[in-house]
Amino acid sequence: MPQVTLTVNGQAVREEVEARLLLSDLLRERLRLTGTHVGCDTSQCGACVVHLDGRAVKSCTVLAVQAEGARVTTIEGLAGEGALHPVQAAFREHHGLQCGFCTPGMIMTAVDMIARHGAMDRATIRRELEGNLCRCTGYHGIVSAIEAASREAAG
């Protein structure tokens, strides 16, 4: 069986996996990191977004073996000791979540887009959210949270 060695939230991981095992399943089933959600399993909804070597990807559309040697960050790896990540704090402040199912993917996507763009206007944020769906249709609060977090990050 193929073996995969990677770093997840700073921890070294070495697992024997079937070639078909998805990164989302490695994270959830093997490592019990269930903050990464699987909504559609067809790369539409974005609930499963994690960072692979610093880039936002849909972990339901990556094989675990493709992450060989990579650094993976999940929603569990974002916050520091006892403090929310600034994007997480902005989601709480601006009512960026309702049922919460899409939230891990929204936040991982937001961190990636803020790193690339810095401060953003609402149109840019909505365009960048193209790969993330909120089944509560709570986009207004999500966009407000990302807008605020992006301004804070840009100083």
Place this chain on the structure above:
Amino acid sequence: MPDFAYIRARTIAEAVEALSADPQARALSGGQTLIPSIKQRLAQPSALVDLGAIAALRGIAREEAHLRVGAGMRHAEVAADAGVRALAPGLAALAGLIGDPQVRNLGTLGGSIATNDPAADYPAACLALDAEIETSARRLPAEAFFTGFFETALAPGEIVTAVRFTCPRAGAYAKHRSPASGYALTGVFVALLEAGPRVAVTGAGPGVFRWAEAERRLAEGFTADALEGLVPPADDFLSDLHASAAYRAQLVAVMARRALAGAIAGSRG
């Protein structure tokens, strides 16, 4: 998802050897089409040969009047590359319109053109920018590479290694996307090369094609009103739940005019 063997190739030669040894094996690049296809049982490969670790498939280089883009370059990398943005801004913009941000972080140029989805964006850039496709075995012009519905000239065991795009005097891409999938209902790339104008259409027919009548009009004058009133015949166009053939023909006309306007606005003189 059915299981398969997995081979991580380190060199182009290793990949070719593994793919040649097993006719049911498939090359895996970014996986953004292939993995969903395996999930849906549209593809059932015996083995996946992962090209992701092959350094020779990476990189973007200027070669006189051409841009050579490695087959393993991801859409987001092409969209953000300073050289591509300066020398072929329409190509950079096209790469930035593929799929969604997460797909662009994994999907690759080589994977896109080797799949040759009739609604893929890159094939339009290849035809409009008179690209040469480099493979593990040969070089061939884009027009000989794209042979039909999900079909290319690639032989078993042959992989795309790079694409050499001609830097245009002017060029832009306009796309009407399906709001659900992000794929092009129609996309048109209009370019003015040293050798003349080119108009390439994706999403409308069973495969990417050049729109000869539009090119003839633009050869008479690469001006904003050159395509007024021109609509392609819808005879061979796709008709499905997203759009009828006649609607696609109308969209081709509109996208071509928008791409022309974009090309003129962004022209480097």
